[in-house]
Amino acid sequence: MARPWERLRRGLLLVVVLAFACGVTRPAAAAGEPVVVATIHPLTAIARELAGNWIDGHTLLPPGASPHTFEPRPGQMRTLAGASLIIAVGQGLDDWALQLARSAQRADVLLVGDEVAAAGLGIDFSGDEEHHHGEPAEDPHRHGGAIDPHVWLDPVLVRDVIAPAIARRLAAVLPGREAEIEANLRAFQEELSRLDADIARLLSFPGSKAFISYHSAWRYFARRYGLEEVATVAGFPGREPSARWVADVVRTAREHGVTVIFAEPQLSPKAAETIAREIGGRVLMMDPIGGPGLAGRERYSDLLRYNAGMLADALAAAR
C-alpha cells in the first residue's frame, strides 16, 4: 500500500491534469510576465540576474528545505502548472520536480546538470570512490545521475555553462528581450570573473586544504580552488550517519588536522556537533542553497562569497 503522501501526490497530479483537460486558465500571472520556476534558490537567483524585471520567478524548494529530502506540496504544483520555463538541476538531485514538470506540458524544461555533463565538465562519481570513506552504495546522488549534481557551486561553471544556458531559454520565453538578456548575461559573467578571482585569492595560502563538509556538495568548488574534501558528515543527506561512519570521520579529521566540521542550515547539525566535540573542534555553517531575505546569501555571488569565507575560516583554524 502506498504511503499517504504518495497517494496525496497522485491525487494532486490528477487535479493538475484535470485542470488542463477542462481548459481552466493558467494560474499565477496568466497575463504579463512569463512564470519561470526553478527547483532551488540559486537557479532562481541566476535567472533574476538575467531577466529579473521581466519574469515572474518562483522557487519550488521552500526556505530551509533540502533538495535531497524534499517532498512537494500542492501550492508548488499549481505554480508549476502555470510555468513557461522550468529550471532544474537534474542528474538525480531534483527528480521530485521532474515528475511534476511532466504535468506542466506548456513549459520548457532546462536541466543545468545535463548542460554541464554535455560540456564534459561534470565530476564523475565512479572515479571518486576514495572520497566516500566507505558505504559508497549509500550515496543518494547515484540514483539515476551520471555526474555529481552540485554543479551550481562552481562560479566558473555558472559563468561558462549554466548562466548562458539559462539566458538562451529565457530569451525564448521573452521575445523582443534577446539583446537585453544578452547584455545582462555579459554583466553577470564579468561579475562572476571577479568573484572567481576573489575566491581564488582568499583560498590561496600555503598549508593544508583539507576540509570536512556536511554532505558531498562541494566537490566542484574544491576542484576549482584546489581544496580537498577528505570526508563528509552525512553520507546520505537526511539520514543520521551510523556510529561507524562517525568514528571514521573523527579519525580522518585527526589525520588531516581538521578542526572545523561543517553543518548546513537545511539538514540536522547533530552529527556535525558530535564529531566536533570528539575532536575538540567547532561547527561552522556552509550553505549550498541560500534563500530570499537571508542576509549575504540571497544573490548568487553573495552566497558563494559567504561559503568561501567559511572555508577560509576553517582552513585558517587548522594552521
Ligand SMILES: [Zn+2]
Ligand atoms: Zn546535495
